[in-house]
Amino acid sequence: xxPQEWRFALGETMNNKIEMEPIGxxxxxxxxxxxxxxxxxxxxxxxxxxxxxxxxxxxxxxLEGFSYxxxxxxxxxxxxxxxxxxxxxxxxxxxxxxxxxxxxxxHIGLSVVRVICVDGCCLHFSNVDMLDKTPLLDIKPYVSHFxxxxxxxNGWIDKHFENGKTPGRATRKNTKDFE
Amino acid sequence: xxPQEWRFALGETMNNKIEMEPIGxxxxxxxxxxxxxxxxxxxxxxxxxxxxxxxxxxxxxxLEGFSYxxxxxxxxxxxxxxxxxxxxxxxxxxxxxxxxxxxxxxHIGLSVVRVICVDGCCLHFSNVDMLDKTPLLDIKPYVSHFxxxxxxxNGWIDKHFENGKTPGRATRKNTKDFE
Numbered sequence: 001x002x003p004q005e006w007r008f009a010l011g012e013t014m015n016n017k018i019e020m021e022p023i024g025x026x027x028x029x030x031x032x033x034x035x036x037x038x039x040x041x042x043x044x045x046x047x048x049x050x051x052x053x054x055x056x057x058x059x060x061x062x063l064e065g066f067s068y069x070x071x072x073x074x075x076x077x078x079x080x081x082x083x084x085x086x087x088x089x090x091x092x093x094x095x096x097x098x099x100x101x102x103x104x105x106x107h108i109g110l111s112v113v114r115v116i117c118v119d120g121c122c123l124h125f126s127n128v129d130m131l132d133k134t135p136l137l138d139i140k141p142y143v144s145h146f147x148x149x150x151x152x153x154n155g156w157i158d159k160h161f162e163n164g165k166t167p168g169r170a171t172r173k174n175t176k177d178f179e
Numbered sequence: 180x181x182p183q184e185w186r187f188a189l190g191e192t193m194n195n196k197i198e199m200e201p202i203g204x205x206x207x208x209x210x211x212x213x214x215x216x217x218x219x220x221x222x223x224x225x226x227x228x229x230x231x232x233x234x235x236x237x238x239x240x241x242l243e244g245f246s247y248x249x250x251x252x253x254x255x256x257x258x259x260x261x262x263x264x265x266x267x268x269x270x271x272x273x274x275x276x277x278x279x280x281x282x283x284x285x286h287i288g289l290s291v292v293r294v295i296c297v298d299g300c301c302l303h304f305s306n307v308d309m310l311d312k313t314p315l316l317d318i319k320p321y322v323s324h325f326x327x328x329x330x331x332x333n334g335w336i337d338k339h340f341e342n343g344k345t346p347g348r349a350t351r352k353n354t355k356d357f358e
Contacts, residue, residue: 013316018253020197020262020285039325056284058262061274065334072251072287074197083237095240097205097231097248100325102274105235106199108317110289112326122319127265139276144249144331145340146279152303152323158279167200 022135024052024121026073028128033077038088038157040111040127046130050136057121064118068142069125073109074135075102089160099156109134112142135164201314203231203300205252207307212256219266219290219306226295227307229315235298239318242284243297247321248304253314254281268339277334288313291321 028048030036035044050058050071063069084093085101096104109130116124123139154161207227209215214224229250231239257298263272264280275283288309295303302318333340 015282017203018201018314018316020199020287022195022197023284038208040324052181056262057277059284061263061276061278062277063274065332066277067333068328070289081230081237081348092219095242098239098241098245100319102195102320104239104317105202106316108287110251110319112211112328132260135197137197138283140279140289141277141281141334142328142331143279143333143336144329145333145336146182146220148246148327148329148331149298149321150323150327152246152327153244153293154246154322154324156323157322158322163286172190172297174329 020137022074022137022138023056024050024136026050026071026130026134026136028130028132028134029162030128031132033131036129036131038129040113040129043128044114044126046128047124047126047138049122049124051121052123052136052139054121060118060121062124063123063139063141064115066115066141066143068127068128069123069132070117070140070142070147071109071111071113071136072138072140073111073130074137075104075107075109076103076135077131077134078107080104081107087156089157092156094156108137183354199316201253201316202235203229203315204316205229205250205309205311205313205315207309207311208315209307209309210308210311211226215308215310216329217308219292222307222330223293223305225307226303226305227251227309228301230300231302231318232302239297239302242302242318242320245294245320245322247291247306248294248302248320249319250288250290250292250309250315250324251317251319252288252309253291253316254283254286254316255312256310257281257286260284260286262309266335268336273335287336
């Protein structure tokens with residue numbers, strides 16, 4: 001049983017809806033889920049760009065000095081919320097919070113992309129793994145001092161990357177369907 | 180000038196408000212902004228926990244196999260949106276999308292935390308850098324094969340980490356105020 005004060009806090013927060021607005025739009029060459037690599041790193045030659053609304057242009061200042069940026073966006077191709085899912089790399093289901101499936105509460109997607117350049121309201125990048133016309137929620141600088149943990153154990157995923165290989169199912173086309 | 184179809188798409192998306200709901204709550208020993216380290220990594224001994232709503236409990240399955248998890252949450256201590264900000268590490272302002280300030284559009288926070296264990300609806304973790312009672316939006320597994328880029332250049336930040344040192348301003352207490 002949770003302490004009284006925590007239950008109270010949880011109850012209070014749960015009643016709060018949070019309203020967000022896209023800050024811009026992401027343009028990619030991927031028009032269907034099945035064309036997207038499971039992570040952009042597996043198709044590094046593909047480039048894409050995003051535009052932020054004019055009022056956010058000055059927020060892009062200094063971003064070009066970073067090799068990578070973290071994009072947060074809406075999985076606008078999904079309207080389902082599931083508690084488990086079968087990832088593209090295998091046939092076993094896992095909890096939604098241990099996979100990167102779009103069918104999650106709040107439908108927020110996260111990708112670490114490689115910064116090419118900033119031009120006005122636009123950021124050009126590679127390591128692309130989202131659909132065309134994806135609504136953008138935020139951009140954060142990727143900071144290797146905070147965000148890079150090369151020593152991590154990666155649960156059910158590690159077995160697919162043994163010996164430094166890219167897994168056979170690196171694009172969704174190779175799997176039966178989009179899940 | 181953007182192609183017609185893209186301008187159309189951007190205009191359409193900008194009119195869409197997105198409604199989100201917290202999936203749970205984060206409990207930490209930090210009750211004031213000034214006590215929080217600029218990144219949890221600088222105070223690895225501090226532990227915290229989060230609880231997800233009962234209906235999301237099964238989504239935590241298999242997360243314990245990962246060393247790290249990415250938490251997305253609301254910067255509920257901020258009601259400002261700024262396009263530039265002065266980060267805690269220095270006195271120069273930078274674009275909001277090249278700093279990790281809470282005063283950003285949509286107020287989404289992101290932390291990579293170290294997984295200690297999962298117990299029912301709760302995840303216990305270290306690398307804590309958020310306020311107590313922070314509303315949680317999502318949990319994703321941190322996958323070093325996708326998310327770790329140790330070779331990154333980190334713009335204005337790198338000079339503070341030269342020679343592998345932790346910067347002097349590693350906690351906010353050392354800076355003049357909360358910005």
